[in-house]
Amino acid sequence: MKIVPKKGFIVGMLALFALCAVAAQSATLVFGLSGNPDTLDPQKTAGTLTFQVDKSFYDTLVEPDQTGKIVPALAQSWSISPDGLVWTFNLRKDVNFQNGQVFTSKDVKATLDRIMDEKMASPKRSEYAAIKSIRTPDAYTVVLTLSQPYAPLLATLASGWSAILPSELIASGHNFAAEPVGTGPFKFDKWIRDSKITMVRNDKYWIKGTPKLAKVEFQIIPERAVQVQGLSLGSIDALEFVDPDDLPMLQANPKVTIKKELSSLIMVMAMNCAREPLNDLRVRQAVNYAIDKQTVLDIAYGGGRVGSTFLDTGNPYYSDFSSLYPYNPDKARQLLKDTGVGNREFTIAVPQNYPLHVKAAELMQQMLAKVGMNVKIQLMDWSTWLSSVYTGGNFDFTVIGHTGKLDPDGTLAGYGAGKYVHWYNATAAAKIKEAATVSDFGARKKLYTDALEIMAKDVPFVYIGTSYRYVGTRSNVFDFRMTPSLDSFDFRWTELR
Amino acid sequence: MALRRSRNVLFSLSALYLFLLVTVAIAAPLVAPYSPTDQFLDRRFHAPDARNPLGTDDFGRDILSRLMYGARPALTVGIVAVSIALALGGVVGLLAGMGTRLIDQALMLIMDSILSFPTILLAITVVSFMGYGLVQVMVALGIISSPVFARLVRAETLAIKSEGYIEASRALGTGPVKLVFRHVIPNIMSKVIVQSSLTFAQAVVVEASLSFLGVGIQPPAASWGLMLKDARNYLMQAPWMAIFPGVALALTVLSFNLVGDSLSERFNPRLNEAR
DSSP states (O other): OOHHHHHHHHHHHHHHHHHHHHHHHHTEEEEEESSOOSOSOTTSOOOHHHHHHHTTTOOOSEEEOTTSOEEESSEEEEEEOTTSOEEEEEEOSSOBOTTSOBOOHHHHHHHHHHHHOGGGOOTTGGGGTTEEEEEEEETTEEEEEESSOOTTHHHHHTSGGGOOOOHHHHHTTOOTTTSOOOSSSEEEEEEETTTEEEEEEOTTOSSTTOOOOSEEEEEEOOOHHHHHHHHHHTSOSEESOOOGGGHHHHHTOTTEEEEEEEOSEEEEEEEOTTSTTTTSHHHHHHHHHHOOHHHHHHHHHSOEEEOSSSSOTTSTTOOOOTTSSOOOHHHHHHHHHHHTOTTOEEEEEEETTOHHHHHHHHHHHHHHHHTTOEEEEEEEOHHHIIIIIIITOOOSEEEEEEEOOSSHHHHHTTTBEETTTTEEOHHHHHHHHHHTTOOOHHHHHHHHHHHHHHHHHHOSEEEEEEEEEEEEEETTEEOOEEETTTTEEEOTTOEEO | OHHHHHHHHHHHHHHHHHHHHHHHHHHHHHHOSSOTTOOOGGGTTOOSOSSSTTOBOTTOOBHHHHHHHHHHHHHHHHHHHHHHHHHHHHHHHHHHHHSOHHHHHHHHHHHHHHHTSOHHHHHHHHHHHHOSSHHHHHHHHHHHHHHHHHHHHHHHHHHHHTSHHHHHHHHTTOOHHHHIIIIIHHHHHHHHHHHHHHHHHHHHHHHHHHHHTTSSSOTTSOOHHHHHHHHGGGTTTOTHHHHHHHHHHHHHHHHHHHHHHHHHHHHOHHHHHHO
């Protein structure tokens, strides 16, 4: 009698194993997504979640590779006239939309017209403002004429919001918000709000031999602890971001692989240059000398590459100025003595929804205390931080991470002319402005290097650096790629073995 | 008898613990082995040993020292919050109890409406308006805890008001102010003391909760709630970070409640008679 339930148990387990085996063969990748996208229409939002999911449904004319360099995609080549005003794209001829429609220049024009239409109210519309006209001389050529040279346009065309939609469905008023149709590697299957989004392989994808997965399932899991549990138990195959604090536990699990790569974040402690005594360069220098950046990066952010100016350290436009302000507490003490800062109280304002920044603030508070500065920490919620610190300018110090943009203009535009640090430098501002009109990489880099050098010397920030990003997958997941500069994931080459 | 003896032992132990706690809090700079904010980055997540008897936290700070300094905000918040609650609630309760029906109803309506909010929620609301910090937490808690005292004092005042000796005293021409100070207050003191110890325990918990949520005491200052907040992420890696502040908090609250219970028994004449 006792044996019967045991038998049943064994049979049940066998059945379960069989089920698992079948699941592995059909190659479904389960991905933990940190929230529910507000819409799937790439032209109606600025939300990262939307672009992260849409990356698998759509393609763009050009796209960034993993190093951030812009490479051909739906356009197999492009050229820019010497005056920077006429941009010509030659399109691929072997591309089909998932609904069967053939991809041509008509779709590019219809897509760009749609996002530039005021009625669409896309938050990204202003990025296309330089486009004066869109011509389609033949089915596989698109010519953009600009009203003024605007180099960042290439990065815009490589970003998620420039996803190419099929012209026939645009004309018929298809609901792209709920049901995406593109040329991408995966076809939309279904979206159960706040639960999951599923997609199946597009067998006619234009990169032959991809995608390798039959199905991708995005599980929407906002809670970090649940994501980590899912990865360690195997209900999730991949996570885009693992918190440094969770690393020891996951690294101890032989079934989980952690990949470390440089993120595109620029971690800084910003200083309010409009406030006494931080308006004195020597005080800002003292603060820079007092901070051991490598320690802050290692302990608060899980490691990374130390920065020296206002760009992500992996960016092709980045230049190193780290010899300017090395860690030197004695020099900091001397400068503080010279400037007579004394026992004056400073406050580091930190948004408390970012525990890593809070940790960095606690470390820096101690480092500053060691050189004799009287510094307090003030935690605040995100909306207070935005209104009081970022737009209100009501702070001494604040710790924050800037997301590096595909084009350096996205990061640097406006600096030298105020921004939230109230830092004014006419030369830097002019160079940054000019760089946006130059398309040649060498000439652009020269301008940015000049501006970045001024920012490195004049230190409106403590440039902590660029942290690593830890991507967690199950050990049987191969070639899961992140595009750091877009903050999105690429499943085209991913395999389950 | 055995039950009463074990209760007495509990009372003595609780009182002893609270006495030690107060002593440590006052003498923290003398008895703590380290400063509560000194970071030893080469000794992060160190398990308890001779150098750090209770281990270190994620910044290499000494947990024992932080625990000792953490007793200060806990007790300060308790004392100040109870004083504010007592002053505010006591005055309102006396006015309501001694005053006319209209005054009574108006005052108690305000108090009851405060009471209708959950404590932590109301505390967060108040702190969000006034800004994060120790002083704000104390004021918020004082206001929130006042209705309990108001109700208690009012009920006791009403009961005493109808006693024969009060009517006699009144008939002899004693004014209401003198009546309150000479007869009412001395008679309700015992109950107020018991309630104070219970409110104190609650204040300690709420201070820890608010600091845990990041809206109370600001880092890097030591507070048990902040220590638990830090510890939360390292439960597997460094369990001592959570265990010691958790135990300190639990013991403190338990002791205040036990002392409160014992006092209420001792002060209650009817229970004494039953013995």
